[in-house]
Amino acid sequence: MPASASLEADGLVAGYGEVVALHGVSISAAAGAITAVLGANGAGKTTLLRAVSGLIRPRRGRVLLGGEQVAIRSPEQMARTGVAHVPEGQAVIAELTVEENLRVGMMARPGRRSRSDRAAALDQAYQRFRPLAQRRRKLAATLSGGERQMLVIARALTSQPRVLLLDEPSLGLAPRVMAQVMDLVLQLSRENGLTIVLVEQNARSALAVADHGVVLNLGRVVASADAEALAADVALRHHYLGF
Amino acid sequence: MRSLPRSAPVLSGPLRLLIAAVLAGIVVLLSVKLNAFRDYQIAEIAIDVTAVAGLTMLTGLSGQISLGQGAFMAIGAYTTALLLLHLNWPFITALAVSAVATAAAGGIVGVAAARLRGPYLAGATLMLGVALPALAYVYPGVFGGDQGLNVVFTTPAFLGPSFPLTRWQAWVSSAVALVTLVLLANLHRSRIGRNWRAVRDNDVAAALDGINVAAARVLAFVVSAVCAGMAGSLLAIVTGLVAPGAYTITLSITLLTAAVIGGLGTLPGALWGSLVIVLVPTYVTDAATSHGLSSSVGSNIPIAVYGAVLILVMLAFPQGIQGGLRRLLAAFTGPDRKSRTWRAGPAPLTAQRDEAPADQHEKEGTT
Numbered sequence: 001m002p003a004s005a006s007l008e009a010d011g012l013v014a015g016y017g018e019v020v021a022l023h024g025v026s027i028s029a030a031a032g033a034i035t036a037v038l039g040a041n042g043a044g045k046t047t048l049l050r051a052v053s054g055l056i057r058p059r060r061g062r063v064l065l066g067g068e069q070v071a072i073r074s075p076e077q078m079a080r081t082g083v084a085h086v087p088e089g090q091a092v093i094a095e096l097t098v099e100e101n102l103r104v105g106m107m108a109r110p111g112r113r114s115r116s117d118r119a120a121a122l123d124q125a126y127q128r129f130r131p132l133a134q135r136r137r138k139l140a141a142t143l144s145g146g147e148r149q150m151l152v153i154a155r156a157l158t159s160q161p162r163v164l165l166l167d168e169p170s171l172g173l174a175p176r177v178m179a180q181v182m183d184l185v186l187q188l189s190r191e192n193g194l195t196i197v198l199v200e201q202n203a204r205s206a207l208a209v210a211d212h213g214v215v216l217n218l219g220r221v222v223a224s225a226d227a228e229a230l231a232a233d234v235a236l237r238h239h240y241l242g243f
Numbered sequence: 244m245r246s247l248p249r250s251a252p253v254l255s256g257p258l259r260l261l262i263a264a265v266l267a268g269i270v271v272l273l274s275v276k277l278n279a280f281r282d283y284q285i286a287e288i289a290i291d292v293t294a295v296a297g298l299t300m301l302t303g304l305s306g307q308i309s310l311g312q313g314a315f316m317a318i319g320a321y322t323t324a325l326l327l328l329h330l331n332w333p334f335i336t337a338l339a340v341s342a343v344a345t346a347a348a349g350g351i352v353g354v355a356a357a358r359l360r361g362p363y364l365a366g367a368t369l370m371l372g373v374a375l376p377a378l379a380y381v382y383p384g385v386f387g388g389d390q391g392l393n394v395v396f397t398t399p400a401f402l403g404p405s406f407p408l409t410r411w412q413a414w415v416s417s418a419v420a421l422v423t424l425v426l427l428a429n430l431h432r433s434r435i436g437r438n439w440r441a442v443r444d445n446d447v448a449a450a451l452d453g454i455n456v457a458a459a460r461v462l463a464f465v466v467s468a469v470c471a472g473m474a475g476s477l478l479a480i481v482t483g484l485v486a487p488g489a490y491t492i493t494l495s496i497t498l499l500t501a502a503v504i505g506g507l508g509t510l511p512g513a514l515w516g517s518l519v520i521v522l523v524p525t526y527v528t529d530a531a532t533s534h535g536l537s538s539s540v541g542s543n544i545p546i547a548v549y550g551a552v553l554i555l556v557m558l559a560f561p562q563g564i565q566g567g568l569r570r571l572l573a574a575f576t577g578p579d580r581k582s583r584t585w586r587a588g589p590a591p592l593t594a595q596r597d598e599a600p601a602d603q604h605e606k607e608g609t610t
Contacts, residue, residue: 053451079453091448093441103434104441108453152448159453 004195005066005082005162006031007052012061014051021047023219024061029163029212031066032193034185036210036227038203038241043216045199046088049165052197053085054078065162079108082162088171088199090148092140098151099136105155125154146177153184163195164188170202178202182209203241207231215240259428263421270417274410282409284521286481289416290474291517293423295501296510297470300427302499303508304436305463306443307356311368313494314375315468317487318345319475321379324392324485334396334480338419341476342469349468353461372495379487391486394479412481419473424510430466431510439463504556506563515564519556524549 007029015021021044029035037045051058054075062069070081079085093101102125106118126133129150135143140151149169156164166185170178186209188194200206207213213230215223223236230236237243270289274282298312319341326337352371356364379386386392398411430436441449442459450456479485497520505516527545560567 055447055451074455075447075450076453076455079451085451087447087451091445093444093448095444096437096440100437100441104437104449104452104454107438155452 003066003162004031004193006064007083007163007195007197008062008064008067009048009052010062010064012048012051012058012063014047014056014058014061016047016056020059021219022051022058025216025219025221026061027197027214027221027224029195029197031195032189033211034189034196034198034209036203036206036213037197037199037216038201038206038213038230039216040240040242041201042218044219045216046167047219048216049085049087049167049197049199052078053083053165055085076108079159080110082110082160083165084108084156084159084161084163085165086152086156086167086169088168090145090152090172092143092148092151092155094141095139097137097139098132098143101140101151101155102132102158105158108159108161110160121158121160125158128157129154145173146180149173149177149181150184153181157188161194163197165197165199167199168201169198170200170205178205182206185209203237204231204243256429259425263425267417267421270413274413279407279409282407282413283481284525285413286409286416286477288514288517288521289413289420290477290481291498291501291521292420292513293416293477294471294474294498295505295517296420296424296427296513297467297474298498299502299505299508299510299513299516300431300436300439300470301463301467302502303506303512304431304443305439305460307460307463308361308365308499309356309368309464309467310365310492310495310499311352311371311375312467312471312498313490313492314372315345315348315471316475316478316494317376317379317490318348318468319472320479320485320490321386321392321475322472323476323479324394325385327394327396327479328392334415338473338476341472345468345472345475346465348472349465350461352468353464356464357457357460368495369492372492376487376490387486389486389488391484391488394483394485396480396483416477416481419477423470423473424513427466427470428510435459435462500553504553504563506560506565506567509563509565511568512563512565519552519564523552 009025009027011024011026012022013020013024025044025048027035027037027048037048039045047056050056051072052063054072054077058072063072064070065081065083070078072078075085093104096104099122102122103118106113106121109121126136131147132151132154135147140148143151153166153169169181169185173181182205185196185198189196198206198210207227207230210227213223213225213227214221215230215236217240222240223230223233225233270285274285294312294316298309302308322341322344323334323337326332326340327334332340352368356367359367379391380388396408396412398406398408402411438449438454438459441452441454442456446456449459475490478489482489501516501520502513503516504519505514506512524545527548531541531544556564560570562570
């Protein structure tokens with residue numbers, strides 16, 4: 001597996017048409033750690049991920065992967081560079097089977113992809129996500145919400161990313177399933193050493209697993225500190241995080 | 244439970260070849276048993292299958308609508324006519340060159356189309372379908388204008404002088420159609436086909452997974468255009484005449500009708516759809532004339548009945564004939580099939596279950 005890399009955004013300015021959603025955002029996600037990006041609706045959390053993964057073109061600013069600047073040309077090129085972006089809403093490819101979804105994820109896998117390499121990657125995914133193994137020939141459309149979230153994360157992992165961007169992975173899930181997703185995020189970081197940028201509205205549960213936290217408000221960074229320090233800052237919590 | 248889209252059943256490579264061989268046998272048998280007019284119809288069906296199969300991949304799998312398939316057929320037909328007329332090339336070479344020419348045209352259209360969606364793409368390809376065949380009027384010196392170009396096609400010497408030309412035309416057309424179907428079936432099952440479906444279903448997720456979405460869309464246009472080009476090439480030698488009147492927008496719409504009525508995105512559907520668009524109008528015309536209706540009534544009834552058949556089929560089988568057949572098949576294997584999509588409740592995310600994965604790994608189809 002390629003080594004995890006740190007991810008830095010430096011002065012990103014991005015938006016949609018006339019609307020500027022990010023006014024020069026800089027964040028730094030350490031290699032192997034979980035960095036939570038928090039904030040209210042419209043703070044620019046999703047836009048930040050979209051700018052880093054190439055879904056929208058930043059107007060200014062740089063993105064550095066493992067300390068080296070990467071030119072952002074397209075989402076597929078960023079995926080091949082090692083940035084896996086799991087968008088919000090459990091974006092499975094509904095009309096493909098579970099296994100086909102996983103194989104699509106391998107499109108961005110680095111190096112030469114032999115048949116045995118692909119089979120090994122599938123095995124790995126099924127071992128981590130047992131319920132998917134039982135549904136491998138089912139259309140992704142037939143999965144439950146939790147299974148879909150599992151599948152999109154598994155799909156991102158088959159590309160052997162150096163950085164995993166997770167957008168609201170707990171959105172729309174039952175509390176118990178939500179806790180399982182958070183456990184999984186923690187596990188991916190602690191056991192696999194994956195660099196994770198976790199965007200969450202649910203600040204409390206995100207800070208519980210994160211190492212570092214960044215708070216965005218109206219497209220600007222208003223706080224950046226250790227997760228514990230953020231969770232302990234009562235004024236900040238009341239003002240921006242709502243707990 | 245709401246019925247969910249089912250993925251197409253996967254046929255193994257040898258099975259696909261077996262089906263193609265059986266179909267070839269049927270064609271040979273029918274062409275020998277039936278008269279020259281039926282031979283002509285077989286050729287016509289094979290030509291439509293070739294064009295519709297490409298279109299159903301483009302529209303059904305990659306999700307791009309095209310009203311320009313008739314225009315690509317025109318490119319193939321004129322290329323073949325010009326090569327046979329001026330250079331006396333053998334048909335097989337002309338067919339190959341026609342395929343290459345339409346591939347290039349498909350690539351150009353595909354690059355333009357990759358930026359367009361839904362109604363805009365329909366509009367752009369509609370323009371192509373209307374405008375391109377009209378070039379024949381603009382350059383009558385090359386394309387023969389309204390009169391078109393005559394194409395001479397004969398049976399090869401080894402079949403003997405008494406072998407009917409229509410039978411040979413039916414054989415050649417069916418051979419091209421079957422080879423095309425087998426190749427498309429392989430493509431459908433390969434990574435390329437899977438990427439097309441991914442792009443159609445969720446282009447954002449597909450791009451984030453590392454699929455070059457624009458390239459996938461352009462390739463679908465190229466493949467579809469090549470099929471149309473070969474169909475046009477066949478139509479040139481079967482009708483013996485290439486004239487703009489045969490490649491109007493009506494042809495494009497008829498081909499799209501066949502793809503939809505047969506079952507979008509399915510190759511058997513291309514066959515069902517082609518059978519409908521070729522056989523229903525002639526059958527109804529025969530029935531109308533044999534009942535001694537006046538000519539004004541007799542000539543209008545086929546159109547009305549044809550329309551009624553299309554509406555009824557779509558009402559009965561919203562997913563086309565192939566979709567309907569699949570549903571019937573599922574009804575027979577009913578309870579078993581349903582229970583497999585049923586679950587007792589949400590399973591824990593990373594449950595430690597002992598059951599080993601039951602299935603073999605699906606083979607990556609790269610044949």
